[in-house]
Amino acid sequence: MDISDFDYNLPEERIAQTPAEPRDSSRLMVLNPQKCIIEHKRFFQLGDFLDKGDVLIFNDTRVIPARLIGTRSQTGGKVEIFLLRQIDKDQWETLVKPGKKIRVGSIIQFGEELSCEIIAHTEFGGRIVRFMYDGVFEEILDRLGNMPLPPYIHESLADQERYQTIYSRVKGSAAAPTAGLHFTESLMDELRDKGVQFGFVTLHVGLGTFRPVHVDTIEEHVMHREFYSVPMETAELIHAAKKEGRRIVAVGTTSIRTLESAAVDMGTVETGDGWTDIFIYPGYEFKIVDAVITNFHLPKSTLIMLISAFAGREFTLAAYQTAVKEQYRFFSFGDAMFIQSRA
Numbered sequence: 001m002d003i004s005d006f007d008y009n010l011p012e013e014r015i016a017q018t019p020a021e022p023r024d025s026s027r028l029m030v031l032n033p034q035k036c037i038i039e040h041k042r043f044f045q046l047g048d049f050l051d052k053g054d055v056l057i058f059n060d061t062r063v064i065p066a067r068l069i070g071t072r073s074q075t076g077g078k079v080e081i082f083l084l085r086q087i088d089k090d091q092w093e094t095l096v097k098p099g100k101k102i103r104v105g106s107i108i109q110f111g112e113e114l115s116c117e118i119i120a121h122t123e124f125g126g127r128i129v130r131f132m133y134d135g136v137f138e139e140i141l142d143r144l145g146n147m148p149l150p151p152y153i154h155e156s157l158a159d160q161e162r163y164q165t166i167y168s169r170v171k172g173s174a175a176a177p178t179a180g181l182h183f184t185e186s187l188m189d190e191l192r193d194k195g196v197q198f199g200f201v202t203l204h205v206g207l208g209t210f211r212p213v214h215v216d217t218i219e220e221h222v223m224h225r226e227f228y229s230v231p232m233e234t235a236e237l238i239h240a241a242k243k244e245g246r247r248i249v250a251v252g253t254t255s256i257r258t259l260e261s262a263a264v265d266m267g268t269v270e271t272g273d274g275w276t277d278i279f280i281y282p283g284y285e286f287k288i289v290d291a292v293i294t295n296f297h298l299p300k301s302t303l304i305m306l307i308s309a310f311a312g313r314e315f316t317l318a319a320y321q322t323a324v325k326e327q328y329r330f331f332s333f334g335d336a337m338f339i340q341s342r343a
Contacts, residue, residue: 001146001217001219001281001282002216002217002218003215003216003217003218003300004023004216004220004300005193006017006218006300006301006305006308006313006317007299007301008299008301008303008317008320008321008322008324008329009299009324010299011109011324013091014086014324014327014328014329014330014334014335015152015153015329015331016329016330016331016333016334016335017055017153017154017155017333018155018157018333019162019163019333020182020299020329020333021334022184023043023166023181023182023183023184024042024043024044024046024182024183024184024186025042025043025044025133026042026043026051026182026329026334026335026336027040027041027042027328027335027336028041028042028045028335028336028337028338029041029044029319029322029323029328029336029337029338030049030337030340031311031315031319031334031337031338031339031340032340032341033310033311033315033339033340033341033342033343034341034343036315036318038319038322042169043182043187043335043336044184045339046191046293047185047187047190047191047194047196048060048287049340050191050194050196050249050336051196051247052194052195052196052239052318053196053197053198053244053246053247054196054197054241054247054291055196055198055199055237055238055241055244055247055248055249056191056197056198056199056249056251056290056293057199057200057201057234057238057248057249057250057251057255057258058165058167058180058183058197058198058199058200058201058252058255059165059180059201059202059203059251059252059254059255059258060165060167060168060169060170060200060202060253061168061169061170061171061172061173061200061202061203061204061205061254062164062168062169062171062172062173063143063147063163063168063171063173063174063175063176063265064083064145064171064174064234065141065142065144065145065146065147065148065166066080066083066084066145066146066147066148066171066174067080067081067082067083067109067145067146067148068080068081068110068114068141068144068145068146069081069146070108070109070110070115070116070125070132071108071110072102072107072109072110073106073107073108073115074106074107075103077101079096079097079102079108079128079230080096080291081094081095081096081116081129081147082094082096082097082102082174082322083103083174084126084206084207085172085174085204085206085226085227086172086288087128087212088173090130090131090132090137091119091128091129091130092128092129092131093122093126093127093128093130094126094127094128094129095125095126095127095207096118096127097128099125099127099296102118102127103118104116104118104119104120104121105117105118108129110144110178111144113133113135113140113144114131114133114135114140114144115132115133116129116130116131116132117129117130117132122143122267124207124211124224126207128168128226128256129200132178133152138171140157141168141317147160147163148174148175149163149176149332150175150331150332152331153331153332153333157310162181163176163181163332164176165177165181165183166183166184166185166188167180167183167188167200168276170202170204170229170231172202172204172227173204173205173206174204174205174206174207175203175205175206175332176332177205177252177254177255178252178295178331178332178333179223179251179253179255179293179294179295179334179336180251180252180253181332182293182336183251185231185284188237190251197237197241199233199234199237199238199326200231200234201228201229201230201231201234201258201259201262202227202228202229202258203227203229203255203256203257203258204226204227204228205226205277206224206225206226207224207226211223211224211302212300212301212338213300213301213302218281218305219281221279221290222277223277223278223279223302224277225275225276225277226275226276226277227273227274227275228257228258228261228262228273228274228275228276229258229272229273229274230262230269230270230271230272231260231267232271234269234271235262235269235270235271236253238259238267238269238288239267239268241268241269242245242268243267247290247291248288248289248290248291249289249290249291249292249293250289250291250292250293251293251333252293252294252295253292253294253297253303253306253307256280256289256292256306256310257276257278257280257306258317259288259289260278260280260284260286260287260288260289261276262274262288263273263287263288265287266287267287267288268287269288277293278300279302279305280291280306280309281302281305281306282305282308282309282313283309283310284309286309286310286342289310290342291338291339292307292310292311292337292338292339293336293337293338293339294307294336294337294339295330295331295332295337296320296323296328296329296330296331296334296335296337297331298331304316304320307337307339310339310342310343311339311342311343312343313330315343319337323335323337328330
């Protein structure tokens with residue numbers, strides 16, 4: 001398929017710069033792909049479209065302050081290091097700006113307590129770095145690092161927790177699983193009272209989730225690997241629901257990718273940790289996910305390809321055109337979509 005098959009026109013003013021307040025006041029587009037019906041609601045009305053016994057699967061990853069601003073010890077020039085994933089105790093895969101000037105052997109200084117050495121290039125144009133520090137790295141990172149907001153967000157974020165889900169627990173992501181940003185404690189209590197069940201997985205969002213597609217034919221695109229984990233209790237929850245014909249509702253594309261990566265056959269997932277480079281696009285046969293909660297994604301991105309695989313490409317793009325017309329807010333701090341079933 002051609003990358004142009006997943007393009008749409010988005011006016012810049014539709015890109016949300018700040019999160020909705022409260023979280024669940026964002027708009028919710030409800031899609032029925034089988035009947036090609038689109039409804040317009042608010043996120044706090046999500047429970048109206050969920051049934052007792054439905055299982056929501058959340059990604060409980062927590063965003064780390066992954067942007068570090070330093071200087072080259074050789075020249076004093078400004079350098080930005082963006083942490084993608086931890087390789088071992090002190091080594092990280094990173095993106096570096098300005099990339100072309102930062103060679104292997106370069107030393108980057110981030111104040112007196114932290115520095116790093118560039119030790120290798122990566123196949124995706126990044127760098128492997130080794131950090132040198134005195135003390136506890138995570139504590140130093142909390143002090144010196146910045147929240148890695150996406151480049152299309154130009155407003156500063158007063159409350160850093162608004163780029164975390166309320167259930168975030170496992171540190172390691174370079175970006176938030178944004179479909180989960182809409183959930184509040186009161187909404188989750190309401191869903192529990194209705195009999196909706198919750199399960200948690202972990203996928204540390206990295207380059208694989210937001211790396212642009214640079215090929216014309218999408219089948220040639222190679223995803224970057226990301227770490228995921230599926231606990232035993234979540235797998236048992238899924239298996240029981242599948243046996244009884246209840247829906248598995250993935251909260252966000254990262255939950256979809258985790259569940260489908262862990263799938264061993266229809267309705268069954270394997271527990272444990274792993275690395276995934278799964279790339280889901282139209283033609284993919286879903287093994288676990290029955291319904292999806294997601295945000296609105298960038299044109300020509302792997303995420304809109306994934307949603308097109310689930311809801312059908314033509315219906316997905318029609319829904320996006322409707323969202324633009326109805327002035328929905330797009331991307332990380334934007335509105336949400338609930339896709340009730342597969343196409």
